[in-house]
Amino acid sequence: MSEALKSSIYDIVVIGAGIVGLSTAWQLLQRYPKYRILLVEKELEVGMHQTGHNSGVIHAGVYYAPGSLKADFCQRGAKATKAFCLQHGIEFNQCGKLLVATNALEKERMEALYLRCQENGLEVHQLDQNQLKEREPNVKGVAALFVPSTGIVSYQKICQKLAELFVQKGGELRLNTEVQNLDESHERVAITLNNDVVHTSYLVSCGGLMADRLTKMLNIPTDFQIIPFRGEYYQLPAKHNHLVNHLIYPIPDPDLPFLGVHLTRMIDGSVTVGPNAVQGWKREGYGRINIDLRDVFDMVRFPGFWKLLMNHWRTGLMETKNSWYKPGYLAQVRKYCDLVSLDDLQAYPAGIRAQAVMNDGSLVHDFLFSQSARTLHVCNAPSPAATSAFPIGAYIIDKLDEQMTSV
Numbered sequence: 091m092s093e094a095l096k097s098s099i100y101d102i103v104v105i106g107a108g109i110v111g112l113s114t115a116w117q118l119l120q121r122y123p124k125y126r127i128l129l130v131e132k133e134l135e136v137g138m139h140q141t142g143h144n145s146g147v148i149h150a151g152v153y154y155a156p157g158s159l160k161a162d163f164c165q166r167g168a169k170a171t172k173a174f175c176l177q178h179g180i181e182f183n184q185c186g187k188l189l190v191a192t193n194a195l196e197k198e199r200m201e202a203l204y205l206r207c208q209e210n211g212l213e214v215h216q217l218d219q220n221q222l223k224e225r226e227p228n229v230k231g232v233a234a235l236f237v238p239s240t241g242i243v244s245y246q247k248i249c250q251k252l253a254e255l256f257v258q259k260g261g262e263l264r265l266n267t268e269v270q271n272l273d274e275s276h277e278r279v280a281i282t283l284n285n286d287v288v289h290t291s292y293l294v295s296c297g298g299l300m301a302d303r304l305t306k307m308l309n310i311p312t313d314f315q316i317i318p319f320r321g322e323y324y325q326l327p328a329k330h331n332h333l334v335n336h337l338i339y340p341i342p343d344p345d346l347p348f349l350g351v352h353l354t355r356m357i358d359g360s361v362t363v364g365p366n367a368v369q370g371w372k373r374e375g376y377g378r379i380n381i382d383l384r385d386v387f388d389m390v391r392f393p394g395f396w397k398l399l400m401n402h403w404r405t406g407l408m409e410t411k412n413s414w415y416k417p418g419y420l421a422q423v424r425k426y427c428d429l430v431s432l433d434d435l436q437a438y439p440a441g442i443r444a445q446a447v448m449n450d451g452s453l454v455h456d457f458l459f460s461q462s463a464r465t466l467h468v469c470n471a472p473s474p475a476a477t478s479a480f481p482i483g484a485y486i487i488d489k490l491d492e493q494m495t496s497v
């Protein structure tokens with residue numbers, strides 16, 4: 091084997107330096123300290139997409155079906171995230187969260203969520219109207235759930251620390267490097283980058299909004315596609331930085347994977363409102379009218395997209411209207427906090443969720459993975475994947491371990 095070929099061969103390559111890829115790469119190096127491990131990221135910095143455009147909440151695990159990967163990963167992930175922050179001096183705040191019911195239907199749904207919290211073994215308290223007022227004088231509702239363990243953090247800071255540790259331990263991080271093609275043979279996987287070709291014994295892809303395209307490069311049979319859902323935020327002016335003491339969430343529609351517009355205390359002391367969930371026309375385009383022809387073409391060719399539209403057209407229209415009509419957006423917050431006015435809604439960057447949708451139009455609620463003999467792909471890593479990144483990484487490594495012994 092020539093020296094040039096030898097130097098381009100890695101034991102494991104990880105694609106994507108969002109929080110899932112970084113947590114995986116860092117834990118891989120701890121499990122296999124002698125391996126050559128490469129982490130490839132197409133952007134100039136780590137954590138530039140979903141991980142750098144989210145609410146920064148360390149979720150406790152309120153909503154997730156008992157026994158699901160989400161329920162398990164979220165609870166273990168919240169503990170691991172806080173432990174990592176403590177170990178590395180990253181600021182976080184366990185400010186707790188209130189889920190506020192504003193009418194009888196929401197109270198009924200809230201009670202179902204209370205039972206779910208109990209099934210998931212979470213500490214949760216039911217508050218009546220007076221107890222809610224005591225905790226949150228500026229919030230109105232008929233009842234609430236109080237979850238003390240929910241916290242806030244900057245996931246981008248966690249990513250920066252993970253990247254630093256990964257490189258310090260001998261991992262190779264290539265930024266500004268896009269994976270353009272993958273080719274798997276019996277012995278290894280060839281990876282065509284924008285500036286090089288490298289080879290690896292094993293590959294893990296954590297491509298977020300591009301997850302389906304990476305699996306398609308290997309012709310792995312899958313029956314999902316990523317549909318981008320914009321999450322638009324506003325920021326409140328500094329005079330409202332102490333408007334709320336906790337994170338304030340509405341009671342969500344149990345049929346949808348999105349949590350509803352909430353008041354979020356951010357780790358920098360500000361308060362944001364959002365995010366909504368609006369159909370996006372560009373996977374990694376953050377402006378409201380960004381359109382990418384390839385993204386649109388892929389979407390309209392996908393039968394699941396049309397079925398999704400048919401199933402949720404009413405919600406879709408409402409979300410789109412409120413996206414363009416600020417008073418509509420405001421009404422969602424004023425339902426539980428009427429001190430927020432139209433002038434308080436100041437511009438703030440949007441995020442875009444990578445939501446896997448199946449061919450039959452159903453939204454994938456849980457984490458989803460796919461595999462070939464030498465590759466493993468994270469296909470759906472929706473919220474709370476930032477909270478869950480450490481156990482997701484450990485799960486991937488266990489799966490990879492099984493692959494290594496069976497190949």
Ligand SMILES: Cc1cc2nc3c(=O)[nH]c(=O)nc-3n(C[C@H](O)[C@H](O)[C@H](O)COP(=O)(O)OP(=O)(O)OC[C@H]3O[C@@H](n4cnc5c(N)ncnc54)[C@H](O)[C@@H]3O)c2cc1C
Pocket residue numbers: 105106107108109110111130131132133136137138139140141142143144145146147148149267268269270296297298299300320321365440441442443444468471472473474475476477478
């Ligand atoms: C609006 C919003 C709010 C959220 N709020 C929360 C929250 O409060 N708490 C929580 O736990 N979760 C939250 N989430 C979910 C969480 O942010 C994501 O689930 C998580 O960040 C996913 O991480 P990731 O590493 O899988 O994806 P990403 O962060 O999107 O990273 C994927 C990376 O892969 C790279 N990539 C893709 N294709 C290629 C290629 N071909 N070559 C090289 N690199 C490539 C991309 O550039 C990107 O950096 C939120 C998400 C959104 C959008």
